[in-house]
Amino acid sequence: MGAFLLKLEAVAQQTIHRTRLVLPLLCSELYCLRQTLMAEHLEAAPLKAQPAAAAKEDAGNKVRGSKDWGLKKWEEAEPQAKRLKNSGEEEEHSRKLPKRKIVLLMAYSGKGYHGMQSGCIPENHGEDMKKMSFQRCARTDKGVSAAGQIVSLKVWLIDNILEKINSHLPSHIRILGLKRVTGSFNSKNRCDARTYFYMLPTSAFAHKDHDIQDERYRLSPETLEKVNQLLASYKGTHNFHNFTSQKGPKEPSARHYIMETHCEAPFMREGMEFAVIKVKGQSFMMHQIRKMIGLMIAVMKGYVPESVMERSWGEEKVDIPKAPGLGLVLERVHSEQYNRRFGNDGLHEPLDWVEEEVKMTVFKEQYIYPTIIKTETEEHSMTNWLNTLPNHNFDAGSLEAKADAKDSKATGSLKGSNGGGDD
Numbered sequence: 001m002g003a004f005l006l007k008l009e010a011v012a013q014q015t016i017h018r019t020r021l022v023l024p025l026l027c028s029e030l031y032c033l034r035q036t037l038m039a040e041h042l043e044a045a046p047l048k049a050q051p052a053a054a055a056k057e058d059a060g061n062k063v064r065g066s067k068d069w070g071l072k073k074w075e076e077a078e079p080q081a082k083r084l085k086n087s088g089e090e091e092e093h094s095r096k097l098p099k100r101k102i103v104l105l106m107a108y109s110g111k112g113y114h115g116m117q118s119g120c121i122p123e124n125h126g127e128d129m130k131k132m133s134f135q136r137c138a139r140t141d142k143g144v145s146a147a148g149q150i151v152s153l154k155v156w157l158i159d160n161i162l163e164k165i166n167s168h169l170p171s172h173i174r175i176l177g178l179k180r181v182t183g184s185f186n187s188k189n190r191c192d193a194r195t196y197f198y199m200l201p202t203s204a205f206a207h208k209d210h211d212i213q214d215e216r217y218r219l220s221p222e223t224l225e226k227v228n229q230l231l232a233s234y235k236g237t238h239n240f241h242n243f244t245s246q247k248g249p250k251e252p253s254a255r256h257y258i259m260e261t262h263c264e265a266p267f268m269r270e271g272m273e274f275a276v277i278k279v280k281g282q283s284f285m286m287h288q289i290r291k292m293i294g295l296m297i298a299v300m301k302g303y304v305p306e307s308v309m310e311r312s313w314g315e316e317k318v319d320i321p322k323a324p325g326l327g328l329v330l331e332r333v334h335s336e337q338y339n340r341r342f343g344n345d346g347l348h349e350p351l352d353w354v355e356e357e358v359k360m361t362v363f364k365e366q367y368i369y370p371t372i373i374k375t376e377t378e379e380h381s382m383t384n385w386l387n388t389l390p391n392h393n394f395d396a397g398s399l400e401a402k403a404d405a406k407d408s409k410a411t412g413s414l415k416g417s418n419g420g421g422d423d
Helices: 002-019 022-044 052-057 067-072 074-082 088-094 161-166 221-232 288-301 307-311 336-342 357-379 381-386 399-412
Strands: 099-108 145-156 173-180 193-201 236-239 255-263 267-269 272-281 328-334
Touching: 099 357, 145 357, 161 173, 173 357, 193 288, 193 357, 221 255, 221 288, 272 288, 272 357, 288 307, 357 381
Parallel strands: 145 328
Antiparallel strands: 099 145, 099 173, 193 272, 193 328, 236 255, 255 272, 267 272
16 A cells, blocks of 8 residues: 555656646546555455456566456446345445535635646546536636635545545645535625735836835835725726737626725835735636736826726727736635525535635645745746736737637646636
8 A cells, every 4th residue: 555655646746747627636536546445445345357358468467366467357347236135244345435516715826837727637537527527616827825715525534535645646736625505506606706815016106207116115004995996896896808919898797896995004024025915806807807906007107097997998909917926825715695595504514614714724825825925025926027017008909918718728728627617
């Protein structure tokens, strides 16, 4: 068993190196746990003797009855196991664990990954995800992190399942919690709202003509009030077709409802002042939040008048800059309607994740915040992006608008992208 787990760990590490995808890595580990359980089942239930031809075919392989051989022959062995005599011990061996619908609470640092998108998933589920009923709540784009991502799927509830999954994942990808849900639960459709936050150096708010432009800048109460005034204008229902490359101005699906958005008080980290912007909405289109942040910053820097924000909700094309993905984090998903209907029915737990709150906070402090701060300090992603703002004329036809369309097309071609998830 020890050698088998070492082999799984090696495969997991190769998967990380080859794909750099969060979702495929999770699916791979769930598949490995399924195979481990199959092997343990076969070890306990001996198989019938194989024909001579099969013995010849397996010449040179490991001894019959070993787990490697058993895994290879699982599909053949399962029907035979069901035909064992109806004794108490044999019946226990042949009993198959039922699959249960669950939700997993995930956290991950997104740097170096392509986001919560389907890619290299288990081969036997590659063409039909219904086999595991897998659904993520929100798609996070390249480089975007999460402290409270939710996925729903069917699994065998083996002992210590969370510990076993996490033992094969890198420390910056964790499963923080698990809860049983109704058989028809779908994490995307049962989500009422999503809360993201965007962490950035406050120098992004410094006016280009009047303020210090580097890490010496400090956000004043008056400037913070102005930032929140601009962010408040996003609240309500607007046509956000200019905030994504996927929608036209007349498409009803371009209209989205923003419940809350505000900037919190600044704080110091590694000698630099940062702030966190919270955004809560029913749903978001690709790049929508990053463009909402980008447009607000462009106004604060003095590159464009405040009136462009209202103009951006009209049918006219507006070239809106897209803020870097580094600071964007999916913080929480909300399932309030589900909780009201099923959370207190005596069979299911509410999806409030109160007990996991400390784990989420610790993960952000250990992996998400330090990654954002370290990357910003070393690579200056926000500073470099700010230097591109003079190139925008906030009309159609900019190089970035064309790049957005190309990026959207490439992302949409990834398997399982569902063609229009969240940031």
